Amino acid sequence: MSVRTLHDQAVSRHGWVQAVAAALAGLIAMVVMAVLGLWAAGASDLPQGAFPQVVAATVVTAVGGTVELSGSAGGLADTQVGLTVTPLSVTLVGALVVGAGFLRPLRHRAVAGAPELAGWAVRIAVVWLLGLLGLALAARKTFTVDLGDDTLSELGELFGVRPKVGFTTDVPLTLLLGLLWLAAVLALALLVSRGAPLPARLLRFQESVRPAAHAMVVLLLACVALGLVIALVVAATRGRARETFAVILLGLPNLVWLVFTIGLGATWNGHVEGPFGLPMPHVLDEVLRGDDTAALNLSSMAEYDGRVWWLVVVDAVLLLGAAFVMAARSPARMRAWQHAVHMALALVLTVLTLCLIGRITAHYGLSVLGVNDLAGLSGDLFLHPDIWPALGLAALWGLVTGFLGALAARPVHRRGETPSP
Known part of the structure; x- marks a missing residue:
């Protein structure tokens, strides 16, 4: 039996372990980055224990997911809330970690067939989508906004004004965009690495x-x-x-x-x-x-x-x-x-x-x-x-x-x- 055949069997046997490691390492790195950044920004003081949900929402937006904001303030008041921004520090860390994890099992190969590369990508995508689904479901919360000084708080009580801000995710759209983000990261990883193998037709x-x-x-x-x-x-x-x-x-x-x-x-x-x-x-x-x-x-x-x-x-x-x-x-x-x-x-x-x-x-x-x-x-x-x-x-x-x-x-x-x- 050739060394190449033994290598292919080992890759097939342990592929899911390495796929889980690559996807989870990327998600964990992004969560850690979001936690530290939001803590430094003072988000740990958000009311009603909203910090974990905000962390989840930050990671979701970092991979292209959608977070929908909403507001309410009682019958005599009105709120408008909107936010569109990508925390690119979180995005960059996740892309680097996932890309490195994708390339690591392929580093000793000169040429790889399209089915093999697709198999690696599918394994990582399955784990990635499961993790992203958990984050998308966790990224939802509604909490009350403080009006400030005592006088404004009393006026708020008088008029029944209790400003609330909430956010949630569009789970199907988030999973789709997150999958496209992952595909772009894996494709870019293959493009930028000199040692990464390519299918013969793309050489x-x-x-x-x-x-x-x-x-x-x-x-x-x-x-x-x-x-x-x-x-x-x-x-x-x-x-x-x-x-x-x-x-x-x-x-x-x-x-x-x-x-x-x-x-x-x-x-x-x-x-x-x-x-x-x-x-x-x-x-x-x-x-x-x-x-x-x-x-x-x-x-x-x-x-x-x-x-x-x-x-x-x-x-x-x-x-x-x-x-x-x-x-x-x-x-x-x-x-x-x-x-x-x-x-x-x-x-x-x-x-x-x-x-x-x-x-x-x-x-x-x-x-x-x-x-x-x-x-x-x-x-x-x-x-x-x-x-x-x-x-x-x-x-x-x-x-x-x-x-x-x-x-x-x-x-x-x-x-x-x-x-x-």
Whole structure:
């Protein structure tokens, strides 16, 4: 019996154990991240013991699930509640852990058939859906909102105003979106890993697709790493460490990937009103907090802090580094203009993804007898990108940096090549 046959039998026998480990490790990592982030944000003080349910809802939204908010305040009052945001720190941790668990049993293979890869994916998906179902069923709660001082509380009792906020999940839609999220993570894991096996029919695409996909993942992780260093410095030197760690553990990619697209020249339209705010950097909150919808871009931010123009330099360095990595992992026979095209296409897809997942919408309002903003509890926050100009700028940046990165990588010796005499 060959070694390959023995390996296949071992994989078949222990496949479910490894699938359970990969799926559960991802869910546990996301839950831990959500618990720490929400605790740092002060959510452990929510009334009626709502903290575990909020943790479950956070993990559900991190994988694309839907959490529906509702509010009520008695017969003489009205509430409006809405929230659309993805805690991308939780999302990123889950994607990294699940992707690593998916690739680990395949790391010693050169080629794998489509049925084998599908089998691994199905095993992980079954466990994943069971875990996500439990979280979706747990993510529902209704609790009362405190009106504030004694006078407002007495008025609330007089008019029968007891503001309540509740949330629940659309379980079928959550399972569907969570399954699509998992499929995207597993597919991306296969694309970015040089050592991961592919079906024989797809091997011809790995020279053009894999280096570009790997470079984009390196680029996004480099943005997060740079943002993490800056956030830790801010926490150590400017105080408010707990709030800063809440941002790190829940929404650091939301912030740094937004800033990355702004450095490319993209514009985001938004508005902040009431108790909502953007914790870091302060210039974002300054631009968005006004009477009308504001354009958030390099020009508007420079009016408050001229140092934002350094974002262009930082983006240029990061993109040149990503282009160099892409070219160094590509065959030497590939020409510079081909690298430029690959870099442009990859960056356009990356920026499109960031624009879609980076949208933020939040609203809470309480009115009594037609009087709005009772107790200052009303607020709005939204942030949406101008997608088409952002994609055009991404294509331009990709062409330029892809070409320059290819030129810089020419002296690099590629694996598997023999030096010419």
